[in-house]
Amino acid sequence: MSLQIYNTLSRKKEKFTPIKKGEVGIYVCGPTVYGHAHIGHAKSYVSFDVIVRYLKNSEYKVKYVQNLTDVGHLVGDVDEGEDKIEKQSKIEHKHPMEIAEYYTRSYFEDMDKLNNFRPDISPRASGHITEQIEIIKNLIENNFAYKKNGSVYFDVSKFKNYGKLSNRTIDELTEGTRVKVVKEKNNPADFALWKKAERGHIMQWQSPWGSGYPGWHIECSAMSMKYLGKSFDIHGGGIENQFPHHECEIAQSEASTKKLFVKYWMHNNMVTVDGKKMGKSLGNFTTLKNAFKKFDAMTIRFFILQSHYRSTLDFSEQAIVAAKKGYDKLNNVYKKLKQSSIENKFGEESISIKTYNDDFKSAMDDDFNTPQAIAVLFDLAKGINTILSSDKLLNKKSLNEVLSFFTNNGESILGLFVEDEPKKDNKIESELIELLIETRNQARKLKQFTLSDLIRNKLGEIGIILEDKKEKTEWKKQE
Amino acid sequence: MSLQIYNTLSRKKEKFTPIKKGEVGIYVCGPTVYGHAHIGHAKSYVSFDVIVRYLKNSEYKVKYVQNLTDVGHLVGDVDEGEDKIEKQSKIEHKHPMEIAEYYTRSYFEDMDKLNNFRPDISPRASGHITEQIEIIKNLIENNFAYKKNGSVYFDVSKFKNYGKLSNRTIDELTEGTRVKVVKEKNNPADFALWKKAERGHIMQWQSPWGSGYPGWHIECSAMSMKYLGKSFDIHGGGIENQFPHHECEIAQSEASTKKLFVKYWMHNNMVTVDGKKMGKSLGNFTTLKNAFKKFDAMTIRFFILQSHYRSTLDFSEQAIVAAKKGYDKLNNVYKKLKQSSIENKFGEESISIKTYNDDFKSAMDDDFNTPQAIAVLFDLAKGINTILSSDKLLNKKSLNEVLSFFTNNGESILGLFVEDEPKKDNKIESELIELLIETRNQARKLKQFTLSDLIRNKLGEIGIILEDKKEKTEWKKQE
Numbered sequence: 008m009s010l011q012i013y014n015t016l017s018r019k020k021e022k023f024t025p026i027k028k029g030e031v032g033i034y035v036c037g038p039t040v041y042g043h044a045h046i047g048h049a050k051s052y053v054s055f056d057v058i059v060r061y062l063k064n065s066e067y068k069v070k071y072v073q074n075l076t077d078v079g080h081l082v083g084d085v086d087e088g089e090d091k092i093e094k095q096s097k098i099e100h101k102h103p104m105e106i107a108e109y110y111t112r113s114y115f116e117d118m119d120k121l122n123n124f125r126p127d128i129s130p131r132a133s134g135h136i137t138e139q140i141e142i143i144k145n146l147i148e149n150n151f152a153y154k155k156n157g158s159v160y161f162d163v164s165k166f167k168n169y170g171k172l173s174n175r176t177i178d179e180l181t182e183g184t185r186v187k188v189v190k191e192k193n194n195p196a197d198f199a200l201w202k203k204a205e206r207g208h209i210m211q212w213q214s215p216w217g218s219g220y221p222g223w224h225i226e227c228s229a230m231s232m233k234y235l236g237k238s239f240d241i242h243g244g245g246i247e248n249q250f251p252h253h254e255c256e257i258a259q260s261e262a263s264t265k266k267l268f269v270k271y272w273m274h275n276n277m278v279t280v281d282g283k284k285m286g287k288s289l290g291n292f293t294t295l296k297n298a299f300k301k302f303d304a305m306t307i308r309f310f311i312l313q314s315h316y317r318s319t320l321d322f323s324e325q326a327i328v329a330a331k332k333g334y335d336k337l338n339n340v341y342k343k344l345k346q347s348s349i350e351n352k353f354g355e356e357s358i359s360i361k362t363y364n365d366d367f368k369s370a371m372d373d374d375f376n377t378p379q380a381i382a383v384l385f386d387l388a389k390g391i392n393t394i395l396s397s398d399k400l401l402n403k404k405s406l407n408e409v410l411s412f413f414t415n416n417g418e419s420i421l422g423l424f425v426e427d428e429p430k431k432d433n434k435i436e437s438e439l440i441e442l443l444i445e446t447r448n449q450a451r452k453l454k455q456f457t458l459s460d461l462i463r464n465k466l467g468e469i470g471i472i473l474e475d476k477k478e479k480t481e482w483k484k485q486e
Numbered sequence: 487m488s489l490q491i492y493n494t495l496s497r498k499k500e501k502f503t504p505i506k507k508g509e510v511g512i513y514v515c516g517p518t519v520y521g522h523a524h525i526g527h528a529k530s531y532v533s534f535d536v537i538v539r540y541l542k543n544s545e546y547k548v549k550y551v552q553n554l555t556d557v558g559h560l561v562g563d564v565d566e567g568e569d570k571i572e573k574q575s576k577i578e579h580k581h582p583m584e585i586a587e588y589y590t591r592s593y594f595e596d597m598d599k600l601n602n603f604r605p606d607i608s609p610r611a612s613g614h615i616t617e618q619i620e621i622i623k624n625l626i627e628n629n630f631a632y633k634k635n636g637s638v639y640f641d642v643s644k645f646k647n648y649g650k651l652s653n654r655t656i657d658e659l660t661e662g663t664r665v666k667v668v669k670e671k672n673n674p675a676d677f678a679l680w681k682k683a684e685r686g687h688i689m690q691w692q693s694p695w696g697s698g699y700p701g702w703h704i705e706c707s708a709m710s711m712k713y714l715g716k717s718f719d720i721h722g723g724g725i726e727n728q729f730p731h732h733e734c735e736i737a738q739s740e741a742s743t744k745k746l747f748v749k750y751w752m753h754n755n756m757v758t759v760d761g762k763k764m765g766k767s768l769g770n771f772t773t774l775k776n777a778f779k780k781f782d783a784m785t786i787r788f789f790i791l792q793s794h795y796r797s798t799l800d801f802s803e804q805a806i807v808a809a810k811k812g813y814d815k816l817n818n819v820y821k822k823l824k825q826s827s828i829e830n831k832f833g834e835e836s837i838s839i840k841t842y843n844d845d846f847k848s849a850m851d852d853d854f855n856t857p858q859a860i861a862v863l864f865d866l867a868k869g870i871n872t873i874l875s876s877d878k879l880l881n882k883k884s885l886n887e888v889l890s891f892f893t894n895n896g897e898s899i900l901g902l903f904v905e906d907e908p909k910k911d912n913k914i915e916s917e918l919i920e921l922l923i924e925t926r927n928q929a930r931k932l933k934q935f936t937l938s939d940l941i942r943n944k945l946g947e948i949g950i951i952l953e954d955k956k957e958k959t960e961w962k963k964q965e
Contacts, residue, residue, distance in 0.1 A: 070581070070584075101606075102549070102606075102607065102713060104607045104609065104713060105549075105606045105607055108604075108605075108606065108607050108608060112604065125587075125591065126587075127580075127581075127584045127587065128581065128583045128584055128587050129587060130583070131610070131613055133613060134610055134612060134613025134614070135613070136615070136616045137615045137616055137619075137691045137692060138691075140616075140692075141692050212616045212617070213616060213619075213620050234581060234583060435915060435948060435949070436914060436915055436918065438948045439915065439918040439919060439922065439948065439950075440918060442922065442941070442944045442945070442948070443918065443921065443922060443925070445940075445944070446922070446925055446929075446937065446940065446941055449936075449937050449940065450925075450929075450934075450937065453934055453937065455929075455932060455934060455937075457928075458925065458928050458929065458932065458934075461924075461925065461928065462921070462925055465921045465924070466921070469914060469917045469918065469921070470914070471918075
């Protein structure tokens, strides 16, 4: 089987065939940088990170663009009102660009912790005003857009495919509650490409239509096409952006280029709390910075990947605690195998890795089914644990194959099993523990049992557990 | 005495009086992001970091803007030829913006290691095309600039103060060797504001003069004035940018606003290797990433601050090794004092901190004389060492005052004494070492000297040195 991707455009899984052989251009809607990232962001960006990792691993040359929205995204996702960044800048008494800078840094800090690859290009909306103006000029010239009092609107009635992504008709939209009525629009379903800056609006630029700022949707058309071309392979984002954001992107882009904008539209589902959507405006969100205080970033990543990107993810501490147990099981098996390999400890047991590899690939080829892929890891771990618990060991060939399986699939593709602590420090720590074990063994030989017990007990207090095995004493950290 | 700043405009130290009481706007020319940062960058950005830290500590509200040049900086710093980023993008087979993204990240990684504060805003040149075009339009309208074949040049003969920063006359410039002759210029000393994109030039934008890209100098005028206003307090940069870069910035900005552009111009001197300028194009540069392999970032920071920002810094490994010795001395004294405070160990000795505080402030107020400020730290450390080496201790009041001195001046202002390792790991490590010391003491009590010697010797191998003091055994890491 080859890679199948669920395409929102067709509402079904389709065989993935990139526009240019061997290359993939992917654009994912990035955050609006006016607050710290929350679990909802983590779900979206971990999901697309694994998609990018899998494509890279499938030997595609991938160009991954993810924007940063630092202007034009208005409160309530509508066409009139306050800019989210500017609003925050008033609260913090800072320039809007200081706000954008601060939360951009915070965003990447969190994404780095989650072990997400950095995008190849992270374009900023405010950095592409010229490009946005060019598209708007083209749309006006070709009669897809009209000027009104210094603003410019897209005329949805002129674009016959409007609604092809969200399956909405213009009539539905006109009556819809989400479309706030802006009086100067010809049709309530029309959307802003350029807004005249009202008095006191800090973020504004000169344009052929006077001083103003771009609409929220146009930025993604401008930035994606600038770096990936007029037609590109994958556009990703949260399901809540299907309409109006992505529908509008299609309209603007295809009206201006007369070409297919995006071949595959992919949408991740949302994070819920007790079944309700998690969101900043809903007040029930957990920032990643807070989550990281309680849980390792790897646990959160694993928790996210245990559900499919198109499924909702219900967030609760109990659910993460449960995920941690599973993750630790896998991680411990992997660690033991690495240790055996370092110490050249082999046995007679063999495991055939081929089925596991095939199953992992099938799962990922089936629209990036990460829960299924993780189930394959558990299957393998179970098989290995059966061997190890009966005091047997894998032979050299099997050990190497199993290690490769974990490295390629668990580390490279799923992005798991990264150590939180830097290795340099671990080294001295391990040496000190080994010295304590050696001292304890000497003390026991000298029949100084008070001393040997002291070492064992105090190590336990520090969180280091000793296990006396036949040949040597092993240690592990308390979980 | 109040703060005196050497102003390149007047070639003398001037009392610092900000334009708006209590607030400081500072713009520092940032890197052109087409390669990893080297020691030269470290000197410039550590110098200005300390300046920003000192101003913040003096209770100014500081806005620190430092740009990222991702377009328009041509090879050889001239007006014709290849863009540095685009050239690198061809070498690496990447989009120019991928190059900019990659080296921007690398730059901040290195600056974070050096413990430089992040600027409040890090604007990108390519993100301010609209703003640059607006200034150029204004200059053409006011007859300071002229169009030629799709490019726009600034007419230096129209700006009477041209040369006020670098003290050069236009006649000298016209004959100068650094001004490469571009035929279409009216005067060889004129400089490019906008360049027509030649065939195949990837980075280009639409403008009223056709498709092209901004000149190198205009970006800094556009970005500094956008975020700091038409007139602001401090503009910093490397001495090599005095001419033409900063001279041109003044001409463009003042011609377009009719206002004073910058009140204080500050220039850091360069890094030399065997007396010759260090530079990427000269092939004698050391990247910070390479330097960090051999030396702690704190050592490099200290090494830089041991010379004044307006002095040249001669780079050699021997010089850094020598700096490390000094830095370790200070750091060890500070650590001992912190340890005494944690353990509530006080004695009878007192030190009057006032003179040291006054001397530190005088040094910093004298155009940020960091070598002199560091000398004050050494004086104080010497006094403390005299006390400690005669087995005496500071009383509680003196200990607290001395600790405040180190924290306020050493940590907050000079940005020194930051631990490289995360504290979390240090904790377990310390606990393990303390357990080994306890075990060794028990072994000695039990007259098991082979065992106690084993512990001492093996710890030595790991790099932990024990020192038996009267009351307890202390430990330190081998240097």
